Structure formats: structure tokens, C-alpha cells
Amino acid sequence: MPISIIFSFFLMITPTSAHATDLNYFKNTYEESEQDFDRIFKQIKQKNPKSDVLEFQYSQGTIKSYLIPAATPENLLIMISGTHGVEGFTGSAVQRNLLAQLPELKKTSVLMIHGFNLYGFKNKRRVNEHNIDLNRNFIIDRKGFTSDDQAYTGLNSFLNPNEAPSLNLFSRPLFVLRSVANIAQHSMESLRRSILQGQYSVPQGIFYGGAQIEPQAGLIEAVIAEFIGKKYQKIFIVDLHTGYGERGRLHLMSGKSTDANSIELLKIFEKSEIDFADAKNFYAVQGELLHYFINRLKIRSAFNTSGVTFEYGTLDSQKTFGSIESLRRMILENQNFHFPADSKTSTDIQNMFVEMFYPSDPSWRSEVLRQSDEKMKKVFHYLEN
Known part of the structure; x- marks a missing residue:
């Protein structure tokens, strides 16, 4: 790739200081977030007519996945918001902020899955309509699975x-x-x-x-069938979350440090940037969506597939x-x-809960966008080179 193109590409995605308009991406309802997503996507589609939307319908409504293809599609970035419903407010803001400043795509197509847990996003709950934590639901081998509870x-x-x-x-x-x-x-x-x-x-x-896999597994299969096929050489997935960790810091979370996915992440990020599941005072998750998605892609194709969880800390939960x-x-x-x-107590509890996953502090929100831009610059560098 000519050095001029590389320079132009990184110039377009280099983070700028947060300003007032950045905070407009942070909405108060799912409906506002979706409407703004549609608005930005329509603008993109005018410039890139091959952009497309997959609508996955199930009992709670319609989940939209937006594809923006590269000029010569070789690699794919997938970004997921709202796996834990209420966390979708921040995840959606990060997605829309990235789309609004998306560079001219040479080799890397972008697929945005918006509001994966539609019920939780709409109702400001972390779980879905069955009280199931979707990031504990995606067990790869249900028949052979046992959990020590x-x-x-x-x-x-x-x-x-x-x-x-x-x-x-x-x-x-x-x-x-x-x-x-x-x-x-x-x-x-x-x-x-x-x-x-x-x-x-x-x-x-x-x-x-949960005792069985939830309907969103069908969304993953539909996305693979409709948008992915066997088109790409490298696929990278980012699952957006909030809650765990140091307040105002973007944590990069992965499985064990010796896993193939974790080793691939070290090609993108420094070791010190990643929280591995086998680190002291850390934990591994059963039924993680990211691991399931990567596994399904590897079964369906021969892609080099990897991914990471972006976790934006809110309450310093790494401390006791x-x-x-x-x-x-x-x-x-x-x-x-x-x-x-009673009504007042219920309202106070919900407000405390939402604030834990979606802080109202403008400086926290600005830091979310700034650090996301910083990390995504490294992801695009990995995919474009």
C-alpha cells in the first residue's frame, strides 16, 4: 500500500479531543439510539450504495445489523452493542461515533450489530426477557456442558x-x-x-x-449466511460492554493468555493493555458471546478470526x-x-442501576469516545496491513 494512502487513512481515524457534539451520541432511549443509527447509515449509503441492512425479527422486535463494504473487501470488523441490554446505550454511542468518522474503506468492511439484547436495551435491564444473561448463554457444546454452581x-x-x-x-x-x-x-x-x-x-x-440457547443465536447464523460467507481473510469482533473495572478506563478483556485468540490480540495491542482471564483476581466467563461467535465463524469458514471485549469501567469494581x-x-x-x-424505591433502584452501566458524567462519556478511537486505530491498522 502506498505510504500516502496509509498516511491519509490514519489521519482520518486519529482521535481528536472530545467536544460538545460528541456527547450527542449518548441517547436516553433505545428508540432515539436506533433513529440516530438509521440517520447516520442513510448518509453513509448515499456515498456507499452497496451498504446494506439485515433485519432479524423475533418476539421482542427487530435487531438491525448494518454492513458498510470496503472497496475491495478482504477483511471485516464486527462491532456488537447491547449484549447486556442497558450497556447498549454506551455501545451504540461508540458505534455511531465510529461510523460518523469512518475513513474511506480500502480493504476492511464494517458490520455493526446494534442492540443484540433488544429487550434489555429497551427496558434498561442487563438481562433479556427470560432473565437470562446473554453473555453467559452461548455454550458451544450444550450436551457435554456441566456447571459447578x-x-x-x-x-x-x-x-x-x-x-x-x-x-x-x-x-x-x-x-x-x-x-x-x-x-x-x-x-x-x-x-x-x-x-x-x-x-x-x-x-x-x-x-x-439459561437452560437452552436464546433466539439471538439465529441472528448470528443469519449474519454469517447473509454478510460473511467466505469473502474475508481476517475477521475481528469487538463486543462492547460497560461496568467492570477502573472508572473511566477502557479495559480490553480476553480469555486465558495462552489461548490462540489472546495470542492474536498481542499483534494488535500491548500485553499490558489486555486483561486476561487467567490473571490474578480475574475470572473466566462461561457461555461468552464473543467466544461462541468466533467458534461459529471458524466452523463455517477458514477465516483468521479473533476478537476482544471492550469494557468501560464505571464504579472501580476492580477494588473491593x-x-x-x-x-x-x-x-x-x-x-x-x-x-x-414501592414506586419511589423502585425508581431509585433503577436509577442507581442505570448509572452503574451508563454514567451520566460528561467527562466519563468523553473518555469513552476518546479511548475507543485510540484502540480502534490499532484495530484498523491490524486489518488494513
Whole structure:
């Protein structure tokens, strides 16, 4: 590739300082996010008429996947928002920000899957309409799968109270005390692992992975059949999430450091940029969407396929008390859904929950866009060279 083209390409995607109009990408409803997505896509299609939309219809509505083809398609970037519904507000903003400043595509086509968990996005819940965490649902081999939920079920009364929640003066201190007692008994590392990896025994509980694969698996197959086929040499998937980690920091999350996917990521990012599942005080996830998608693509074709989770930290949950507060809000939201409190308490709980995954702080939102641009520059470099 001529050096002039390379220079022009990177000039177009080099991050600029955040400004007021950047924050317009952050919407308050799913409908506003979708309308803005359609608006930007129509502008792109005027310049690139081969751009296309796949509409996947199921019980909760229509999930749209937008393809913007390169001039000579050799590689493909896939970006997914809303796997955990309420996290879709940030993910959608990142997608639209990227589309609005998309460079002229030489070799890399772009596929945006918008609002993967439509129910959760619309209703500001993390789970889908069946109380299932979709990022714990995509088990590759269901017949041979068993989950050790013993530690989780032992904590069930703590994690999933069967009464209406309260936000009285003593509720938070009591929760902290119970959490510290559990940490002292089991250790923070074992608690994180047993709770966050996903469970398959308590359908009304948090982090429930479900007894069978959910309809969105059909979306993945439809996307592969309609848009991917055997066209590409390299495919890279970015699944957009919020919640875990240092507030205001974009964490790159992968599986074990020795996995083939993790080794491929080191061609794109520095080792220090990636949180591997086998690192100390970290955890692996069962039924992860990204792993399932990569696996399906490798089965259906011979692509060099890899991917990463973008996780935008909100409550410093990598620290003990940030982790406790994150867990408290998760429990309260789920508890309130199944055993509703009075109107004011319910509203306060939902507001706390949304703020955990979609902070209203303008500086946090600006940092999300700035750091996303910074990381995506490296992804495009990997795909274009």
C-alpha cells in the first residue's frame, strides 16, 4: 500500500479531543439510539450504495445489523452493542461515533450489530426477557456442558433475596457487612469466580445463563449466511460492554493468555493493555458471546478470526468496595424486578442501576469516545496491513 494512502487513512481515524457534539451520541432511549443509527447509515449509503441492512425479527422486535463494504473487501470488523441490554446505550454511542468518522474503506468492511439484547436495551435491564444473561448463554457444546454452581447456590439467599428490596438507612451498611463476612470466609477471588462466571441453577437469579440457547443465536447464523460467507481473510469482533473495572478506563478483556485468540490480540495491542482471564483476581466467563461467535465463524469458514471485549469501567469494581457496590446494585435491580418495592424505591433502584452501566458524567462519556478511537486505530491498522 502506498505510504500516502496509509498516511491519509490514519489521519482520518486519529482521535481528536472530545467536544460538545460528541456527547450527542449518548441517547436516553433505545428508540432515539436506533433513529440516530438509521440517520447516520442513510448518509453513509448515499456515498456507499452497496451498504446494506439485515433485519432479524423475533418476539421482542427487530435487531438491525448494518454492513458498510470496503472497496475491495478482504477483511471485516464486527462491532456488537447491547449484549447486556442497558450497556447498549454506551455501545451504540461508540458505534455511531465510529461510523460518523469512518475513513474511506480500502480493504476492511464494517458490520455493526446494534442492540443484540433488544429487550434489555429497551427496558434498561442487563438481562433479556427470560432473565437470562446473554453473555453467559452461548455454550458451544450444550450436551457435554456441566456447571459447578455449588458455591453460587450456597450464596443464593444473599444474592437473590425473595422479598421486596429496601433502601432504608441501614440497608447499605448491612449489605457491606454481609459481603465482608463472605469475603473473609471464601476470599474475594473465589467469590468473584463463583458469582461472575455464570450459573445455570437459579432461573430468577443474577448471572443466570439459561437452560437452552436464546433466539439471538439465529441472528448470528443469519449474519454469517447473509454478510460473511467466505469473502474475508481476517475477521475481528469487538463486543462492547460497560461496568467492570477502573472508572473511566477502557479495559480490553480476553480469555486465558495462552489461548490462540489472546495470542492474536498481542499483534494488535500491548500485553499490558489486555486483561486476561487467567490473571490474578480475574475470572473466566462461561457461555461468552464473543467466544461462541468466533467458534461459529471458524466452523463455517477458514477465516483468521479473533476478537476482544471492550469494557468501560464505571464504579472501580476492580477494588473491593467498588466490587461490593456493583454487586449490591445488581442484586437490588433483580430483586426489585421479581419482588417490586414501592414506586419511589423502585425508581431509585433503577436509577442507581442505570448509572452503574451508563454514567451520566460528561467527562466519563468523553473518555469513552476518546479511548475507543485510540484502540480502534490499532484495530484498523491490524486489518488494513
